[in-house]
Amino acid sequence: MTEEDRLFTHQHLNQREAAIFFTLPEFEQKHGVAVARKMLEEAAGIRSIDQKKLVRLGLLHDVGKSAARLTILDKGLLVSLRRFAAPVYNYLAEQGRGDKAFRYFRKFFVHKHHGEVGAELLAKIGESRDIIEEIKRHDKPYAEHDVYLRLLDLVDSTL
16 A cells, blocks of 8 residues: 555545555555546546445445455465355355354355445444445345446456
8 A cells, every 4th residue: 555545545435434444454455445446447437427436435345354354365265265166165154154153264254245244334333325235235146236336346356
């Protein structure tokens, strides 16, 4: 994260949102900033897009991951298992359901359901309903996605 990235983040998030955002590991913060900037680029010329909402969604889409303190090695393992051994990934994620789950299994659960977890975190700080709903649906099938989440899907999968 550069100073310019931090300034960009503070320009678009309020104090409560930024407080949650900056609990993410730095590599996830950088990812959020890159996604937000690329979403703005991709949406250029689409008049119906609320650019402020778009940037906030890009920055906040992964805040649920802050609940598990994932390292870059964890993320690599989780993404690889999800892609190449989905049944194992799904099984381990289910083992991580609940606050009393074994800590490493909890990482699987949070990774798989980070949209819902993030929506809960954001609801606790009084986030707007539209952002909460968008973040919550981030984990859901693509068919349920509106123009904002379709842009997020497009950009998030490439960065």
